[in-house]
Amino acid sequence: MKIIEDISEMQSLAGSARGAGTAITLVPTMGFLHAGHEELLRVARGKAGFLILSIFVNPAQFGPNEDYKTYPRDMDADIKVALSSGVDCVFAPRPEEMYPDGFQTYTQVERLSMGLCGEARPGHFKGVATVVLKLFNIVMPHVAVFGKKDYQQFVLIRRMVRDLNLDVEVVGVETVRESDGLAMSSRNSYLDADERKAAVCIPRALDEARSALSGEDAQAVIRMVKKNIENEPLAVIEYIKVCDKDTLQALDRIEAGAMLLLAVRIGKTRLIDNCLFTG
Ligand code: PAF
16 A cells, blocks of 8 residues: 655556556545544445545634644554555645645635535635545546535535536445444544533434424424434534535425434534435
């Protein structure tokens, strides 16, 4: 397995693989890999001739008061996961090479960046779209794999690929959960023991929401989820919305393709999750 930091080295290795007709699959991550990432790598391995895992904590997607500096990092553990997942190449570029002095070109997916997480994290999705486009330009993957826990991110990247005619298949992978239902996230490591117990209010509320029937009033479902989460004193709701799964526009009623998306703070940790109504 190769470990590459230099952008030009990555470009030339990926260029040779592409030139030789090998299918390249990219799994972009910020590292601190967990079972959710392993699932992305498992799906990607099934598709790839050459599997590239990128590990880059992207400063451009963190706000000034967010956790860029403290975001968990463990390259040695990540390399072990990469080896056991059959990764061919880890690409871990240096921030100063990704964003050199004078950098000023950003990508913005306009409507899909607004609302939901975009409201509380202005500029976040501009940073995500920019780094993903840069990674696509460097690696030129045929396939790129993303988790659906970050659902707004997934839809937005899919839109960017269509809008900018990028020749990449975007694959979304279902959320992997802990045994009590909490969605896997690198940020779960911020939770102390009490907060970790409290966080289970999120998957429990989503489980109850899933039983909503087609035609039900979306606001009534939102009220039910809100009430369940508010029973947990450590939880502070940022948003709970029912939206169309493709446009992310708010819906009045539950219908096939409706999705409930939420962000909740448990102590200082911001957690997001979602569920799809099957109708
Ligand atoms: O989901 C993530 O880990 C990040 O937002 C991504 C897609 C790797 C871009 O930095």
